[in-house]
Amino acid sequence: MKHSLTLQIGPATFRIGSAWRAPIDQLADLYAGYPDRRGAIADFTVRLQPTNMLRRWVRPSIFITGDHGLADAAPMSLPHGLLAAEMGMNLQMALGWRRHLLLHASSVERDGRVLVMTGESGSGKSTLAALLGERGWRLMGDEFALLDLDKGAILPFPRLVSLKNQAIGVVQHVVGAQRMGPLLRATAKGDIRHLVPRPDVVARMAQGAMPALLLFPRFGHAAAIRPVGQGEAFMRLTQASTNYVALGEAGFVALTRFVTGVPACAIDFPSGEAAFEMIDRLWDEGV
Template identity: 35%
Template structure:
């Protein structure tokens, strides 16, 4: 059963009562919220995600609700909590949805230390994965959204989750948050992309969430093997430039951008070294999405034929 099978009434009842039990990739999340500001957006954007089966364990119990006490009367606020504790300052109530999306990422990034977590977008074709490790602001989400609406499968926009046992990538096809100008870029580039409402003046500017293609959500149990590292940079009016990158530089960029490289000690070192050794590494400068996509398609075809 998927979230979309629930009518709005049942959906709201679960959110306000026992919680909505939803599966994002390898994680089961229970979300509680009495807030309309959250439920309306969530019902639309979470529609293709599976509900957690009866007996399965929940990994993270999160909630977004108005804080108790005086503050609720002063300004309407929403407080994100995990297991009954609120690690963050409250948000304005209109930003309840991005707060939960962000909060769940935070849960994963700070707790899932049984996996190596790279900070990277990951897309897949024919079982082979292309990773885009990047710092925010380098256009990783824009490029990733364009790719997954052009024949690539989304593994994740934010997390390269690597299973230490076999070095394979686990999908975590969550919503893709587009920021500021990227929202309009994607609307023009792929009018069929399903984009949620824009949230203005968040801590990251304007944010709107892209719902990944249904196929990516349905295939969230299919792992992929790392094959290419591409370090993208969007530069206005820049000509397309795809250059091989040295392995040592790629190693350093991957390791220093990971969420928990430091925590996993030797396991992390070995996994990153092995991934970088077996992958082709490139830097990519681009301004035009069509050109960038064509170059990456070409790259995936030529190295597959080798």
């Protein structure tokens, strides 16, 4: 394709091609601190291509596809090209990654142990991970936690952190504007702005660690903690995994090991401060 870039995030390498320059330039800028993988053999190909020939030039419209694609994926406008590229990479991981059990979860590490947070979009898992990453934890990822199939470690997948709506201001207030990408207004999920992870996050993106606590956070409710049983955690994580079925027995074994070895709680929180207080308490009790 006319413009392209190869990125490595955690264990996965992506070759991203685009009919337009802008999305590739934005990616190159925001991923400047990641390893240079120019010319590498990629695990996945991502394509940002015009929805039809006319839409390359006139009111440009991006169709996100690649090795794996969805025929009915909603087209995106060129100003949202960076988001399209991120979604393209997520799509490849979600549909094509087989080397770990993929959990739709954020993860952070401290003292060699990992806190995994899973929940629907809007649960606050990305925001919490981003903020914890500025409070002495190592950010491992805000979208996918990779569960090792043999040993049970969590491996990082630290792409840009995708922040939505009110979370943008909250995080920017903490980290400053230099580490933030362009503000993408009025996407399908509202306003979105990406956060560039700290340099040590990228430097250590090959280092996994054993999970110590699983949380199901829910933002916007009065503070509450409820222990979650192994059965419930298992069922909810099968729903939160895009490749659980594809991995077959290996996925079942890995997930069983995870839920039987890691304590789990659901936490409701009205604010970041309330969440940090609960997390600190649960972490000290559990670890």
